[in-house]
Amino acid sequence: MATLKITKKHHKRLNNPFPSTPTSLPVIHGSLFFNSRTLPSRQIYSFGKDFQLAWHSDNGGCISIYHQSQPTRPLWSTMPGQPFVSAALAETEVEESRGSFVVKDGLVHLVCNHQSIQEIKVINQFDDFSEGEDLVFPSGYFPEDHNQFPLLLITGWIFSGTKKNKSFPKSGLNENIPLEAKGPSTCARYWVLFDQKCNDQIGFQVKLGHPNFELRQKASPNTLGRYRGFRRRLRPFRRRKFWWCWSFAKRRGFVISSSEEEIEEMKAKESQEFNRVWFTYSSEGNERFYGFGEQFSHMDFKGKRVPIFVQEQGIGRGDQPITFAANLISYRAGGDWTTTYAPSPFYMTSKMRSIYLEGYDYSIFDLTRDDGVQIQIHGNSVQGRILHGNSPCELIECFTESVGRPPQLPEWIISGAIVGMQGGTEMVRHIWNELKTYNVPISAFWLQDWVGQRKTMIGSQLWWNWEVDTTRYLGWQQLLKDLSARQIKVMTYCNPCLALTDEKPNRRRNLFEEAKNLDILVKDKHGEPYMVPNTAFDVGMLDLTHPAATTWFKQILQEMVDDGVRGWMADFGENLPVDATLYSGEDPISAHNRYPELWAQINREFVEEWQSNHAGKEKEDPEEALVFFMRAGFRDSPKWGMLFWEGDQMVSWQTNDGIKSAVVGLLSSGISGYAFNHSDIGGYCAVNLPFIKYQRSEELLLRWMELNAFTTVFRTHEGNKPSCNRQFYSNDRTLSHFARFAKVYKAWKFYRIQLIKEASQRGLPVCRHLFLHYPDDEHVHSLTYQQFLIGSEILVVPVLDKGKNEVKAYFPVGDSCSWQHIWSGERFIKQGREVKVEAPIGYPAVFVKDGSTVGQTFLKKLRDLEIL
Template sequence: MALFSKGQLGRTCLFSLLFFLLSTQYVNARDYVSHQVSGDNLIIQTDDGQITLDYLTDFSVEVSFEPNLGKQSQVTASFSLVEQTEDVKVQLEQSDNQLIFNSKQLSAVIQKSPLNIKYIQQGTLLVREAGGFIANSNTQARGIQFKLAPNEKILGGGERVLGMDRRGNRLPLYNKAHYGYGTESTQMNYGLPAVYSSNQYMILFDNPASGWLDIGKTKADVLAFEAKLGQLTYVVIAGNSFSDLTTQYVNVTGKQPMPPRWALGYIASRFGYHSEQEARETLNLFEQQNFPVDAIIFDLYWFGKDVQGHMGNLAWDNKAFPNPEKMIKDFKQAGVNTVLITEPFILTTSKKWQNAVDNQVLALDKTGNPKTFDFYFGNTGLVDIFKPEAKAWFGNIYHELMQQGIAGWWGDLGEPEVHPADTLHQVNGNTLVADAIHNAYGHEWAKLVYQNQQLNYPNTRPFILMRSGFAGSQRYGIIPWTGDVGRNWDGLKPQVELSLQMSLFGLAYTHSDLGGFAGDNLDEELYLRWLQYGVFQPIYRPHAQEAVAPEPVFHSEKVQNIIRQSVNLRYQLMPYLYTMAFENSQTGKPLMQPVFFASQAPQDIDNKYDYLWGDDFFVSPIINSGVTEKTVDLPEGQWFDFFTDQIYAGGKTQKVAVNLESIPVFVKAGAFVPMVERVENAAHYSSEQLTLHYYHDPKVIKSDGYMYEDDGKTANAFTKGLYEKLKFNATFKPEQAQLNFNFKRDVGAKPYQGMPENRELTLVVHQAVKPRTIRVNQKDVTIAASYQQYQQTNSSAWFNSQTKQLMLKTNWHTQAVEISIK
């Protein structure tokens, strides 16, 4: 439903001009004139402007150019970067021909004439400019070029379906929905002006204006960023590994706050629930058919009975929802959270139109009046999300709804889906045209919702589902999804690629509408495979047009029985998943990791179908119908089939039998996987009864792991010391055939609400050898003769000779637990 205005068509002509300029290598050669150092900044005067290098951290440097072209209009401050509060220790070396500006990790080597900069980490060349900044007053062409190495692979650009290596593509930087996409898409709802290189560096082009990212398309060995408007700024980021690159990136763009635990459970959603009665009946089915559920999302119908004509009401339709506050309260008492969709469009037919006009919250046209235009939903204006008056007006609406009990938000159409080029926005006191700010609209919207919640509900964690944003949006708690994907096998195929690409840039909660969104295709096998994959993606949210129900409770008994197992598994794995969420909040580590993170091998970059789920799982989704056997390329090491315990050697290609009950999932030898019993939802979550699986292999001599716990809802719980880390250690002594465990509880400054004083711990050792003796804290443990005898005792062990699993029960108080198995 994304439409084009005349202004957008004109934009195509403009960028054709830019394409011509760069394809003919039209760049401004410039020469050094003088320099000075100020703090951790190096300021260089050239014959046509000023270049400033500012070390943000030891691993990252920001480079900006201000040309001598008079006042530059449509230039914005940074949206992507967090404020750096400490100067980086730097050193400057100089000679007649060059300057070398160093931090501990990264060097910028500046050639004086013609001026050019290359970047070196610990003696290794990462990347160098190819001609420098472009800034010409006649053509208004603006940009920067870099030299690409011959075999270099380039990832990035945000949500696109092009394969992991995006080299050879010219990508529009203009957030735009792609309805019903499948196996190819060059432009989608969340673009990023940033790249990630196989040569272990990243570049962020810090400009939200409409533009292009040319990755060796026009010229095979040149990476180019182009835009007509906005600042000329880029950031080069280095890292000590591929994974560390992402950590260094979020150190300058911001870390994702922990989501509430309920956000990781099953979320009921469709387009959409038409009434309170329909919503209640649907949730009743979840209960009757024994499906866990943590939240329900209301699409457009909460404020109007029709899709068209009501957008912007932003208040309950009391005919369809006669008592929303009671409904929300009833759901909450059952542990189900309520989430509402909102959009930034206020239709001229909506109940809030005149109020929005009177409060001056809408973007304007050139005459100073609210800009109005037609799109699918009706004649509309657009909230000027950058304007203080609009922030206050919109924020007050969110505040009033949260007072009713709303727990989370869905921001839709936030590209914005239709954004005429002549629309005027007020940004930091400046009037900017739409093209100067388009790609930051969703980012600023997420910021508004996040900061409004921080102000009014400082102890509540955010749930902010957004279709569009910018670099750095993760620090505002944004949970992106991959747009209106086609409900077919071609729609399922690119989902791993999309999530991996976004996760490299800190957007680790990127996920798909499970089952597919667009169309009326009823394919039970496709539905099963998509929802089975969903167990191992960041957010579990089936969502679709209502021609085919996205909720499993409306499908056949066969489908329900299989999906129920998958959803229950999602909840059983909550301790593992929640620990990944914690790690992401601290380091930016993705929940879904590309396999090259583990191998550090550039050739693995091209794998767009398989991934690591945290550090310990390898997942290979089924993306075609009728599959009974799949070939997988396992990473190095030994791997256990998660469902059968069969062991596979890594570092080679393996053939794996596939059935309809599950997808190929493997666990790394030496891994600790904590699990809990299946619960109705996060409101009933407890780790008081904890099962800890250890995947034993004689080649793994030492292994460590941990599990993070808090109350699942308090904002900044870790910073406040309201947490607990359960630390696991295993040591194997081959000469004695002895396996030792040591478990410790590391409690924060004080116990969090609901923290168990004692845990009933069940240790499950996979691929164990029948033990002769077992000791827990120096005391012998009885080895039961049968499983029935094992179940009847509080502290005992049992070895299953058929599965080769050893099960051990013990109580885990505050003191450490030491276990010795011979």
């Protein structure tokens, strides 16, 4: 029997600083067979209104799908002679520690790594399938949301080898993963359905029958010549006659001769479903893969295995020595290049191919082969979509048309700096006066310590009890009124967790106890509130599958907004335990990836409900609008989230978890539908230990200000150890620089408004990798953090290395225009080359398209603000 084994690593005091790579099933190899009596050597099948599937039997058989407008460009193709559907039954092992997760493959009971195609059939809307037709479809699996007939169905069998014919070694199993293979072959029916969803999207579904064991080894063919005999021995299923839904009838039994022990073992396994499915198809050696959500280390993932699981990004993520130290102190806390708050099972390629998975099962995209892609799904079925587009922008538009796009941001949040600080009422008023002296354009004060602050092992942390601490913020409502009178909003902080507050001196409500009494917290296996370790304290998590939890938390938000708050950070959402018990009863591993979307949905619903109740007031004051921003996410998060930030980067220059990673996360998330994103100015995570120190330097802070002046939102953060970090208010130089780049940010507000509107309509990000507009320039394909575009009209080449005063700017091939340097006015006409450009502090390398309306308006705004 397949089981789930979960190991908690929360409280280990010392850990391996170099944790081992998780054991995982590698690429599965096998063979493809087909029935030459039912399949012609070549055939084109039309389905929907715009797509075709081509079958040919050359080289062992191959399937390709095309848009009818481009019959020579395949959107998806199988690998000749190789299976595109495989499956297994395996144990799952999960290690968990404080928001970090590792999913492993354990004992493998069986692998069906060979596939046969019995029939490819076009299904028309009013087809009547009689009892005599050889077509079976699982109950409840016929698509309810199909838009355009005909559909296309592929049916057949998947099956394993045996010890005798030595097919198991061909499965490519890792020697470290035990395989339980005792001789009997295994087979199961499969169904693959393609249907057109809209003009440029194909839905695909893969469904498997239960594994069934034939103890006569000759029933597992390993040559095409033996296929027909094998097919005759797999006696047909009985069927029910419903045109919309075919259901299983009981399988007619095989004639077997075996011991009672073997029979009972086979019956036990036959009662289970597969829990691993592989979907395999072709790729090209020079094909680049972009997307996969918010990724911080790479832009192109060809040659890599990309796991899709929401979790903490880690501290260091491979940068040393901090990753070593983080792993030593807390199990796998360092993370690696794969760990991220907001993954997405979506990609697009340099060949303009794009696929995404639906559902929330854990998956791994294996791109290690030059000629193929293999997606491993931890489940018993696969659903997803194949997208058609002729450019990266078209593919993003197609993707976000399905998963959703963000609403337009209110103008107030993009008009000036979001001043992130802490310290209480008097400190806020003091900094406000300082900023007035330097004439800093301010949109809002973001006061995350509005709930009170406490000291823990990692630095300054908040009391997770979502009410204002009136001791720390004496005169809270008057402060908000005074700021509002100057058109400055106040933003706060919350998350879906609640801490024990017995030690908090001035608590008015105990939200943890309230939620516990309402029975709306996530439960453990004993039915008690699941206390989740988080850094130095444990918390209870709201069960967001419980309707009462939604209602209750919206009341918390309402009380916050009633005081005059107009925005908040909706933090966390990535740490749902995978052995939790939920109100909905759903599998917690799948719910884990869905949880950040539910968290975003609750916040978004509250915003929309509040706005509908204040519609009249909004007409009087269009800026009377709410905004929240968050870090955790999954595929559909752009639909629910209003604004994102990239989480907790190190206060460093490093690649995997410093200022460079902030650029990569910005651009990868933009390709994946996260149109509005930004990072903390200066980074967040500082370390002040005797043997290792990471403290925010003044140079890093100034360069991060320059970088973030060209993102959607310009927001500061003091970090987890404010006293160790240089702050925007530290001295005259930092305040002057902050004022200068708040004005630079303000100068392109007119263009930001255009791009935000475009994002809400088309899904295109504000900050863009050059691949989006120059996909034919191969040099652009290899860029990561070096430079990026604002829309299509502004090119930014930030300084991301300590002590550097020049950069290499690359001017892409594709437009007939030249680029103008905003500081010197120099024009760069030649395309396809790198040029060294001076970039001293205060003058980052920024260019506008020569002669463009956007560029000239930006330059004029800079002059008006006395920046030029």
